[in-house]
Amino acid sequence: MRLEKSCKMERRAKMKAKRGKLWKWLFACTSFLLAVVYGFTIGAQGYRTLLCGVIGGETSQVITPDGARVLQGYTDNGQTLEEWIEAGDQLVQEVEGEGAVLLKNDGETLPLAEGSAITLFSRSSVELVMGGTGGGSFKSTRTVDLKTAMEDAGFQVNKTLWDFYKTYDGQEGYVRLNNTGWQGATDDGIFVAEVDPEDFTQEIRDSYADYSDAAIVVLSRIGGEGNDMPRGEFGDGTRYLALQEIEKELLREIQNSGEFDNVVVLLNTANPLELSWLDEKEFGVDACLWIGGVGQSGIRAIADILRGTINPSGRLVDTYASNSLSAPAMQNFGTFTFTNAAEVETVIPGAEVSNYIVYQEGIYVGYRYYETRYADSVIDPIAPVPALR
Structure with missing residues (x-):
C-alpha cells in the first residue's frame, strides 16, 4: 500500500x-x-x-471637402526603368543649366564658336566634384565626364593633355584624401592636388596649338556635412578657399604659352571661393562660370552654356569675400570639446556629443555682415550680370 x-x-x-x-x-x-x-x-x-x-x-488617402476619397500612391505611367532614369538625367541638366552663374564674360568670350578646338586644364577637369558630402553625396555608374560632354556638344578636345591627367601618378609622397581627386596630403600638410605645370612634357605643350580656341580651367573645392573645410591654411600658406600657388602656376602656364585665344574658368564647387584674382592681368581670365556640383549628368548643360544653346540665368546666393576668414562666424568656428564629454560617453556609449559651437553673430551672417559693417567694401552689390551674346 x-x-x-x-x-x-x-x-x-x-x-x-x-x-x-x-x-x-x-x-x-x-x-x-x-x-x-x-x-x-x-x-x-x-x-x-x-x-x-x-x-x-491602400496607401494613404485624402478626404476632399465633398467627402470623396482619393487614394494617394505611386502610379504607373507606362515608362520603363530606363525611361525614368533618362528623365532624371534631363532634370539634372535642367537644374544645372538654370542654376549656373556667369560671373565674368569680357569681350564676349562666351559663347564659344561652334566646333571650337579646346584644351581642358586641371586635375579636376578629369575628376569633377559631382556633389557634396553627407546627405549631399551620391554614387552613380552613369556619370558623364567633361570631355564626353564637350565632344557631344560639338567641341574638339585636346586628347593629349586629357590622357596625361587621367594617368598622372602624382608627386612623391602624394596621398589622396578622397575620390574627387582635387585634394591630397603630404608630410607638409594638405594641398590642392593639382598637377605641377613643370611636369608637362614638350608633347603636351606642342598640343596647345591645335586646340587653342579656348583653355577651359576647372577649379574645385568641397566641404559640407561631416566634412568641415579646414580653418587654417594649406601647406603653401594660402587659405582653403583662396587660389593656391600651384593653381596660379597653372593659369600662368596658360597665359605665358601665348597659344590660347580665350581662358574660361569653371568653378566646380558649392563653396564661395575668394575671386579677387579673376581681374588680375597675370592670369588672363576672360570668362568665369560658377557651376557648383554637377551631379551625374549636369556637365552636359555646362557644355551647352559654353556653346550658347543655354543662357545661364543663375544668381549667387551670398557675398563672395576676398578673405574667406574675415566673417565673424570664423571667430567661433572650431573644434571645442565639452569638459565633461567623458561622462556623457560613459552614460551613453558611442554618443558623439563631445563637441559644440557657440553662435554669437546673430543675424549678421553672410551678406548681412558685409553690407552693414563693411558696406563701403562691397564691390558692385547690384552689378549688372554679364550676358552671353
Whole structure:
C-alpha cells in the first residue's frame, strides 16, 4: 500500500515538472513571437507605402471637402526603368543649366564658336566634384565626364593633355584624401592636388596649338556635412578657399604659352571661393562660370552654356569675400570639446556629443555682415550680370 502511494506521488511530481517545462517553453516561444511581430509592426509602419503597393493595399488617402476619397500612391505611367532614369538625367541638366552663374564674360568670350578646338586644364577637369558630402553625396555608374560632354556638344578636345591627367601618378609622397581627386596630403600638410605645370612634357605643350580656341580651367573645392573645410591654411600658406600657388602656376602656364585665344574658368564647387584674382592681368581670365556640383549628368548643360544653346540665368546666393576668414562666424568656428564629454560617453556609449559651437553673430551672417559693417567694401552689390551674346 505504501509502495503504491509512493509511486503515485512520484508520477505526480514528474507530471508537474513536465508541465513546468512546457509552460516555460510556451512562454519563451510566445515572447519570441511577440518580439518578432512587434518589430515587424514597427518596420512595416516605416515602409507601409511600399508594402501596400506590393500587396495591393491602400496607401494613404485624402478626404476632399465633398467627402470623396482619393487614394494617394505611386502610379504607373507606362515608362520603363530606363525611361525614368533618362528623365532624371534631363532634370539634372535642367537644374544645372538654370542654376549656373556667369560671373565674368569680357569681350564676349562666351559663347564659344561652334566646333571650337579646346584644351581642358586641371586635375579636376578629369575628376569633377559631382556633389557634396553627407546627405549631399551620391554614387552613380552613369556619370558623364567633361570631355564626353564637350565632344557631344560639338567641341574638339585636346586628347593629349586629357590622357596625361587621367594617368598622372602624382608627386612623391602624394596621398589622396578622397575620390574627387582635387585634394591630397603630404608630410607638409594638405594641398590642392593639382598637377605641377613643370611636369608637362614638350608633347603636351606642342598640343596647345591645335586646340587653342579656348583653355577651359576647372577649379574645385568641397566641404559640407561631416566634412568641415579646414580653418587654417594649406601647406603653401594660402587659405582653403583662396587660389593656391600651384593653381596660379597653372593659369600662368596658360597665359605665358601665348597659344590660347580665350581662358574660361569653371568653378566646380558649392563653396564661395575668394575671386579677387579673376581681374588680375597675370592670369588672363576672360570668362568665369560658377557651376557648383554637377551631379551625374549636369556637365552636359555646362557644355551647352559654353556653346550658347543655354543662357545661364543663375544668381549667387551670398557675398563672395576676398578673405574667406574675415566673417565673424570664423571667430567661433572650431573644434571645442565639452569638459565633461567623458561622462556623457560613459552614460551613453558611442554618443558623439563631445563637441559644440557657440553662435554669437546673430543675424549678421553672410551678406548681412558685409553690407552693414563693411558696406563701403562691397564691390558692385547690384552689378549688372554679364550676358552671353
